[in-house]
Amino acid sequence: MKKKTASPPTRRMGAEDSKQRVLFIDAAEELLRSEGYVAISARQVAAKAGLKTQLLYYYFRTMDDLILAVVKRINERRLHRFNEALAAPEPLRALWELNSDPTNATLSAELTTIATHRDAVRAEIIHAARTFRALQRDAVTRLIGKRAGKDFPAAGLLMIATGLARTLVSESSLGLTDGHAEARAIVDRWLHELDKPAKR
Amino acid sequence: MKKKTASPPTRRMGAEDSKQRVLFIDAAEELLRSEGYVAISARQVAAKAGLKTQLLYYYFRTMDDLILAVVKRINERRLHRFNEALAAPEPLRALWELNSDPTNATLSAELTTIATHRDAVRAEIIHAARTFRALQRDAVTRLIGKRAGKDFPAAGLLMIATGLARTLVSESSLGLTDGHAEARAIVDRWLHELDKPAKR
DNA sequence: GTCTATAGTTCGATAGAC
DNA sequence: GTCTATCGAACTATAGAC
DSSP states (O other): OOOOOSOSSOOSOOOSSOHHHHHHHHHHHHHHHHTOGGGOOHHHHHHHHTSOHHHHHHHOSSHHHHHHHHHHHHHHHHHHHHHHHHTSSSHHHHHHHHHHOHHHHHHHHHHHHHHHHOHHHHHHHHHHHHHHHHHHHHHHHHHHTTTTOTTSOHHHHHHHHHHHHHHHHHHHTTTOOTTHHHHHHHHHHHHHHHSTTOOO | OOOOOSOSSOOSOOOSSOHHHHHHHHHHHHHHHHTOGGGOOHHHHHHHHTSOHHHHHHHOSSHHHHHHHHHHHHHHHHHHHHHHHHTSSSHHHHHHHHHHOHHHHHHHHHHHHHHHHOHHHHHHHHHHHHHHHHHHHHHHHHHHTTTTOTTSOHHHHHHHHHHHHHHHHHHHTTTOOTTHHHHHHHHHHHHHHHSTTOOO
């Protein structure tokens, strides 16, 4: 399966699983984590990778292509971590920790920013987010069973936990932590209660 | 009180409550809402305002100055809306609607992005966020009284509601709404319960 | 595959005439 | 106050030699 995503005449060459190509993706992801999406420019990515700027265009047709590659890799890894969490002794707590891990929550916010500004990457991000949400909802539904009652459907609780996790991380990165401990305590009590009979 | 915030020699002139100055701020805020923080450039702001790019530098020493002015105005307005919400018949619901209003929640996210990337504006944003959080926490504490119980402190509930509101809006703007209705239903039930004896 | 060279655009910001 | 003119930097992307 060649690259060639979409383009009128395709006038340049491309490569596939080259070592340098991975270096560019690594550098872009590192910039995404440390400086945010806006920091991903051809020059900065190449500098971080220790390679020439123009070489980037040998491996990626456009910056959109590079960013798409980064996003896909992030989504694949997230799916993998999700499956690991389900196998943990306290799966609900593992899911919460996955979502409230600063690294992942930061990336979630940046992915949203990218989806807003990069037409070529939006579909991929939305599709992955939808898939991930559905997987989590099914898992949570199965894990809490009937214990949360019909007044607290799994989808709603998941939504609340997801929003809280992202906001905790986002604010913490600015040094804002008022109310965080109290919110975490509430979640903690829920998890302790719901994860108790984990073996089904 | 002149402008002159901070600068070595201050080589240019500045104005204060000019009509054009407000036009620039209006244009910048409009761009912030529609295209996000990254869209705020001198050229784009001036174009939106229907004025010359260089005129912007007559009213604002740097782009940081302009952005700071925008941020301050947003924060002042938010404070005003907060006080209005407290005077509503169902103040808790009014607060929830204030926080989950798409317009405001979008701005919250953009303010976070600005705080991350603009050193000169960070302090203002963090200080305003901290003030706003404290005001809300005190209000919610007073409004729910002892009804939520010591297991659900106002600060924690506020944090959960804030995070949920921001995430609902952020996802909706991408067309992502899975789980939103369920989460809103949970909040709705809480509000209905807690706002009942609103008159104290 | 990797390089030099470069085109064309946008950016923030300044100088100086009117 | 508002204008023309312009600088230097960073940006995406391409052409073509090696």
